[in-house]
Amino acid sequence: MEPDFELPISLPSRDSRNLLRALHGQLKAAILDGRLQPGSRLPPTRALATAYGVSRNTAVAAYDLLLSEGYLATRPRAGAYVADVRPRSSSRGIATGAAGTDSRLQAFWRRSPVPVQLHSPVSTRFDFRLGVPDKRFFPFDAWRRLTARAIRSFAKKPAAYAEPQGLPGLREAIAKHVSFARAVACRPEDIVVTAGSQQALDLLARILISPGRTVVAVENPGYPPLHAAFAAAGAKIAPVQVDGDGIVVQRLPTDTRVICVTPSHQFPLGTTMSTRRRTALLEFAQAHGAVIIEDDYDGEFRLGARPLDALQTLDRSESVFYVGTFSKSLFPEMRLGFVVSPPWARPALAAAKQCADWHCAVLEQETLAAFIAEGHLARHVRKMRQVYGARHQTLLGCLKRDFHGWLEPIPSAVGLHLAALSKTSLDVDALVDRARHEGIGIYSLREFYFGRTVRPGLVFGYGAIDERDIAEGLLRVRRLLPR
Numbered sequence: 041m042e043p044d045f046e047l048p049i050s051l052p053s054r055d056s057r058n059l060l061r062a063l064h065g066q067l068k069a070a071i072l073d074g075r076l077q078p079g080s081r082l083p084p085t086r087a088l089a090t091a092y093g094v095s096r097n098t099a100v101a102a103y104d105l106l107l108s109e110g111y112l113a114t115r116p117r118a119g120a121y122v123a124d125v126r127p128r129s130s131s132r133g134i135a136t137g138a139a140g141t142d143s144r145l146q147a148f149w150r151r152s153p154v155p156v157q158l159h160s161p162v163s164t165r166f167d168f169r170l171g172v173p174d175k176r177f178f179p180f181d182a183w184r185r186l187t188a189r190a191i192r193s194f195a196k197k198p199a200a201y202a203e204p205q206g207l208p209g210l211r212e213a214i215a216k217h218v219s220f221a222r223a224v225a226c227r228p229e230d231i232v233v234t235a236g237s238q239q240a241l242d243l244l245a246r247i248l249i250s251p252g253r254t255v256v257a258v259e260n261p262g263y264p265p266l267h268a269a270f271a272a273a274g275a276k277i278a279p280v281q282v283d284g285d286g287i288v289v290q291r292l293p294t295d296t297r298v299i300c301v302t303p304s305h306q307f308p309l310g311t312t313m314s315t316r317r318r319t320a321l322l323e324f325a326q327a328h329g330a331v332i333i334e335d336d337y338d339g340e341f342r343l344g345a346r347p348l349d350a351l352q353t354l355d356r357s358e359s360v361f362y363v364g365t366f367s368k369s370l371f372p373e374m375r376l377g378f379v380v381s382p383p384w385a386r387p388a389l390a391a392a393k394q395c396a397d398w399h400c401a402v403l404e405q406e407t408l409a410a411f412i413a414e415g416h417l418a419r420h421v422r423k424m425r426q427v428y429g430a431r432h433q434t435l436l437g438c439l440k441r442d443f444h445g446w447l448e449p450i451p452s453a454v455g456l457h458l459a460a461l462s463k464t465s466l467d468v469d470a471l472v473d474r475a476r477h478e479g480i481g482i483y484s485l486r487e488f489y490f491g492r493t494v495r496p497g498l499v500f501g502y503g504a505i506d507e508r509d510i511a512e513g514l515l516r517v518r519r520l521l522p523r
Contacts, residue, residue: 166513167481204394206233213412245273261488286313304339310452358382456503
């Protein structure tokens with residue numbers, strides 16, 4: 041009979057006087073090293089004896105020793121389990137730097153970069169968290185049916201790795217979807233499917249950055265995980281001011297080679313890049329041999345007006361990479377996104393994808409392709425525009441009515457969040473802390489600035505909080521303000 045766990049144990053011959061000591065010592069070492077985790081059930085002594093060729097008396101004696109030392113615990117009628125013992129540290133003897141980190145790590149990762157908190161670190165009843173859609177409205181019955189169909193089809197096919205660029209059916213569906221949903225003109229062969237927009241940014245950093253040399257301009261304030269992806273690749277990061285029209289092109293360093301922007305819905309301020317600024321940005325890229333990464337993370341959820349043409353659509357010099365994601369239109373656990381790439385970069389991007397994880401999960405790709413092709417995504421987006429539009433109006437109305445002396449909302453007609461700038465000397469960060477103690481999650485603009493905060497304010501997400509809770513949550517925040 042096999043034991044309940046596979047543990048390599050090397051024992052002397054059965055007539056050795058060291059048999060018990062060896063068995064006991066190796067089981068103890070496995071517990072201390074963490075190979076046998078606390079709570080793991082050990083096999084019965086008879087099974088252990090048979091598996092490792094020892095007498096049952098030897099197995100019983102080894103367990104008894106471990107029990108007496110506190111490494112095992114017994115449960116009535118359930119056998120022996122590994123006790124809650126802290127494993128030995130694996131860092132003994134490792135050289136560390138001045139900060140106590142392993143000097144063998146690449147310098148960026150020694151700093152343990154932590155992404156910005158887009159949701160409250162504690163449980164809150166009223167959480168205006170950012171970038172999270174409302175899954176309660178998602179058509180899971182349709183998704184379940186299409187997943188079952190994909191599984192049936194998958195079971196009939198021989199095992200094989202898929203194309204790193206993504207399944208042809210999904211790329212075709214994405215090309216059709218973005219053509220009408222986001223004003224992006226592309227062909228299926230232009231698309232590389234990724235594990236969400238964050239992997240898209242990571243792959244672009246891999247193929248575009250020469251460590252220590254490439255200057256990457258990022259919006260300030262902006263999205264910290266984007267900053268992290270390029271900084272980790274060794275880029276020289278240049279934060280650039282944003283105004284009401286978008287990134288200020290005149291402030292771009294002349295040696296910039298990569299420009300990262302969110303033109304449809306600037307993160308986190310929420311403004312839309314003007315047509316004039318889009319033209320100026322494209323002209324800068326062409327004149328300086330730079331590329332533009334257009335992150336359209338929630339542009340599908342516009343609240344009325346026709347969207348401006350994407351930079352990718354206006355581009356005539358093959359300088360724009362368009363990044364999209366399904367985390368907002370579906371749900372964040374669906375780790376699927378895409379890049380619309382210029383032809384000259386597509387082979388390198390597909391090769392980087394293959395190097396990273398070969399390809400995204402095939403079942404999810406097939407399900408999503410069918411979900412888009414059958415019109416479920418378009419219908420869901422249309423429905424959620426109405427839901428989010430109502431929440432946007434409720435949030436905006438509450439801010440204008442109850443916070444007019446403290447906050448100035450920034451006009452926005454897209455997406456799942458709204459920003460408001462401070463009109464007074466209000467201590468925004470102290471207000472955020474007080475609100476969390478009252479079970480309300482609100483977020484400071486300070487978290488999104490690189491360096492000095494130009495103007496304090498708050499950001500309110502409304503994707504995962506309904507209208508009634510928006511009104512109640514803001515009323516409670518209002519009570520925390522000075523009278």
